[in-house]
Amino acid sequence: xxxxxxxxxxxxxxxxxxxxxxxxxxxxxxxxxxxxxxxxxxxxxxxxxxxxxxxxxxxxxxxxxxxxxxxxxxxxxxxxxxxxxxxxxxxxxxxxxxxxxx
Numbered sequence: 190x191x192x193x194x195x196x197x198x199x200x201x202x203x204x205x206x207x208x209x210x211x212x213x214x215x216x217x218x219x220x221x222x223x224x225x226x227x228x229x230x231x232x233x234x235x236x237x238x239x240x241x242x243x244x245x246x247x248x249x250x251x252x253x254x255x256x257x258x259x260x261x262x263x264x265x266x267x268x269x270x271x272x273x274x275x276x277x278x279x280x281x282x283x284x285x286x287x288x289x290x291x
Contacts, residue, residue, distance in 0.1 A: 201270075201271045202222055202248070202263055202271055202273075203220060203222075204271075205263065205270075205271045205272060205273035206220055206222075206248045206250060206261055206263075206273045208273065209261055209272075209273040209274060209275055210250060210259055210261075210275065213259060213275065213278055214250075214252040214255055214257060214259060214278070215252050215253055215254070215255065216252065216253040217250055217251070217252060217253075218251040218252055218253050219250070219251045219287060220248055220249075220250050221248065221249045221250075221287050221290055222246065222247070222248045222263065223246075223247060223249075223290065224244070224245070224246055224247075225244075225245060225247050225290075226242035226243060226244050226245065227242070227243045227245050227247065227262075227276075228240060228241075228242055228243075229241070229243070230243045230245075230276070231276065231277065232247065232249070232260035232276065232277050232281075233260075233277065233279075233281050233282050233285065245262050245263075246262070246263040246264075247260060247261065247262060247263065248260070248261040248263060248273060249261075249287050249290050251287055256280050257278060257279055257280055258277075258278075258279070258280070258281050258285075258287065259275055259277070259278045260275070260276050260277040260278075261273045261274060261275050261276060262274050262276050
């Protein structure tokens, strides 16, 4: 059974995010971890999706000299470990900012 990662930002979350991104994008500029709801389970839906809101612990990651952003879902495993899975790795829509991500 999987659970939600606690709301606080901890080193285990950062380690899980960095491990999941080991072969993506190059040096990391910033990691933002937050509890949010993903419409249709995707971080940047087009238009106004008419689907469920999926509560999730999500990490958004920016990279040096890149306009691509990684979005990852964090999950607390039954062992107590935290797993991170990349759900999107792309240039986000115009107007999106890691500073205003929620």
